[in-house]
Amino acid sequence: MPDIKCNLCNCWRNSSELKSLCSSTYSWYHEYLLSNGRTFNVNELFSCKGCTKALYTIKKDLSIVSISHSSESFPELMEVNDDNDGLTLDNITFIGSGHKRCVVCSLLVSSKMVLMPKAARLDLLLFYGLYAPRGIRSCTSHLLNGDRLRPDEHIDIENRLPIPTSLSSTEASELFNDLFSLIDELRSSSHLDFDSISLTDEDYQAWTGWTKEQFNLMFQYISSHLRSSSNRTSRNAFAIFWIKLKTNLSFRQIGSLFNMIGDSELRRKRASDTLDSVRELLILHFVSAHLGIGYITIDEAKIHNAAYTKVCIGFHNLH
Ligand SMILES: [Zn+2]
Ligand SMILES: [Zn+2]
Incomplete structure (x- = not known):
């Protein structure tokens, strides 16, 4: 009974x-x-x-x-539900019960969308308190190198319903595994990372001499020509170029800052090679942008001029 x-x-x-x-x-x-x-x-x-x-x-x-x-x-991040069928994260908002829309901008799924990679889903969780389950989709345009969430991406948190995240025991263990592998990756990742959302405008200015917005604007011009390598992503490569001009740290120091693989001589060479390839691309694409009048706005032109001057002065100092 x-x-x-x-x-x-x-x-x-x-x-x-x-x-x-x-x-x-x-x-x-x-x-x-x-x-x-x-x-x-x-x-x-x-x-x-x-x-x-x-x-x-x-x-x-x-x-x-x-x-x-x-x-x-300040709310506690996790509150463990005291029943046995899962884990409830009360202050983590659950997003994306539907798989038919992009989880970031809510556009209907199209051929320009991909399964959101683990790294980007963890970015949503760690930086925005949003939990997106595996299998969720997003436009490729929100992703950096097809992997992380773009640092300049605007995520609308205000207008989302704060739905608590209830994880089944399988989802909870998947999440823990994802977090453990992230911690593992962090150990071998760059100490200074321009792919990370956590770098502020001040960080950008201190290291590169540019605001984040200016940095992004310039990066757009060469990003499609600049390859990521096992030592550094294309965005970090671009940062290395400006850090060298702005701070005049040695290539060895920069190699260490970006946790490049190898001994200090190899790191020095890798950092120096990175600078060379970015410099070539900047010359190529800044010069062509300067010649192609009419395509850039006044603000862009100002940045170009300043960048162009800096590049030239920088070259002087390096030789
Ligand atoms: Zn009941
Ligand atoms: Zn989207």
């Missing part, structure tokens, strides 16, 4: 089908009941498995209402 009542659907259930809502984890639910004028004994609050979704819908609605009130206290 079922002996306990589910507080949500009012059905009698066996205790094995119910979870208790007495802990402080569910204080939001207690408050919700009180605000609706319902009296209860906290030790008799239960929810059946069939009502889990309904419970989280209530929580979602509450969090939408309370967003404007509770911005002072």
Whole structure:
């Protein structure tokens, strides 16, 4: 005989089908009941498995209402749900239940879309608090080197519903595996990384002498000609060029900064080769852009002029 009542659907259930809502984890639910004028004994609050979704819908609605009130206290990132069927990340917003639209800009799926790679999904999670499950799609235009999320990509977080992320045990273990492999990759990755969203405008200026926007604008002109290699991505290669001109660090130091493979002599050579290939491309494409009048705006032209001057002065200093 079922002996306990589910507080949500009012059905009698066996205790094995119910979870208790007495802990402080569910204080939001207690408050919700009180605000609706319902009296209860906290030790008799239960929810059946069939009502889990309904419970989280209530929580979602509450969090939408309370967003404007509770911005002072920094929320805990993870709250482990105390039932056994998964993991709920309350402050990580779940995005992309539909696989028919781009997860970033919501465009309908087209041939220009790809399965969003793991690295880009982790960027969404770590930098924006958005969880996108495996199998989600995105336009290639949001991706850098087909892998990471572009550092200049604008992600609209404000207008997304804060739906808590409920992971099945399989999804949770996939997520942990993804995070572990990310940590592993970080150990061999560049210490300074211009592919990373976390670099600020000030970082860009301090290292390259340009704002992020100026950097992006110039990079556009040569990015399709500049190849990534096992030592550095094309964006980092472009950064290396400007870092050399701006800071006059030695090639050995730059090789170490970008964690290039090999001993210091090999690193020196790799950093120096990188500078040469970027320099050639800049000359080629800046000169042609200067000759092709009418295609660039005044602001772009200013940047070009400044860059062109810097490149020339820089060449002088290097020889
Ligand atoms: Zn129920
Ligand atoms: Zn898109």
